[in-house]
Amino acid sequence: MPLAGLNATATYVNEDHDNTHKESRPSVKVVAAIEIGTTYSGYAFSFAHDPNNVIINTNWLYGGSSTEIATKTPTIVLLDNKGDFHSFGFDAEKYYLSLTNHQGWRLFRRFKMALHKNCSLDATIDDLEGNPYPAIELFTTTLRFLNGHLLKALHTKSSTVLETEIQYIITVPAVWTDEARHFMKESAFRAGINKERLELVVDSEAAATWWTGVNIKDNPDINLQTSGSKWLVVKIGGGTANVLAYEVLPKGKVKVIQKASGGAWGFTNVEQQLLENLDQELGVGNLDKLRREHIGDYYELLQEIEDKTRSRYIFSQDACVVRLPYSLSQEVKKHRIQTAKIKTWFDSELSSFIDHIKTVLNTNLSLRELTNIVLVDRFAESMYVQNMLSDAFTELKVIIPQDPKLAVLKGAVLYGHNSGTDISNQSDSI
Structure with a gap:
């Protein structure tokens, strides 16, 4: 049963973490999160005076009949026949299909996964026709568009917020190397995002941040505030799948006891x-x-x-x-x-990920007291996925939070508001 309601933003502790950067950063009025997904992208934000009221853009103009993904837009970039940026997402998709002559037009899709192979600043990514294009330009264009769209949405809520008062959080997969993360940060800088106001967070850690802020009204037997309770967060998206575990500490604090890890087992x-x-x-x-x-x-x-x-x-x-x-x-x-x-084919992807989870559970003795799996992201609502996890881990209960597809985006916003005492050294080091 989906879980509803927001309780309070959890505070993460990390014994090895240096908290000085939070104290030294300028005043923040808004935290904005951007997620470039393998198949879909989007953004979210909330104000410092009301951090739990996370605002998601719900006005993407989709071209299909499904309203299920209106809170995100396809990760698609379209360049015109002069090589200039034309459109992004549903708009790019719709315009490209309307063309009677595609000569010179360049469409890029599913390009995020290319960074698994080559994330150097001189890497290239092929368009739909197989022609190479600088990867750094493609990611910069994507971030520039999403940030511009975000700023317009933000200014409809408050015309007084300056861009210098925004803290940006960009999500990245757990499987990305330090080089890939540096690539993403460089893309953000080139897109006009101030490096002093930018942090990266691992997507599954962002999802855990959102989950620990959920008030479980529909299932009172589950209490996130019980000191000593341990939870496994499983994220299965289009391009990657990963897992992490955390423990609830006294006074509502949360500590990661198993860093996020995973692989390219997306569907x-x-x-x-x-x-x-x-x-x-x-x-x-x-x-x-x-x-x-x-x-x-x-x-x-x-x-x-x-x-x-x-x-x-x-x-x-x-x-x-x-x-x-x-x-x-x-x-x-x-x-x-x-x-x-x-x-x-589905079984092959999910079985590989399940084997990885079993390895994690077997090698970390502190995880033997786990009782629940929290499933988030694109395929969390799939009964097929839920049943495979339930069959593989009969001693654990599979829980689906409200809006599992938005858990990463919303959690990234909450992470930004608590930045400095947050989630784990894996995020803090990037």
């Missing part, structure tokens, strides 16, 4: 598997030909595959039907694939 890998299966069925090379000759149709096919794999009803039928563009196949309009096969 975008399932989409790639389906795409490769389709390529084999249609004849290897046909999809590449579609991309070269009908890039708009190719992108619509990618959308179709994404919609199918993230549908909560994907396993409710024996087969999954993917609609094919006319330019790809004039004879075969649909591709049918047995859901049992798709399930093996």
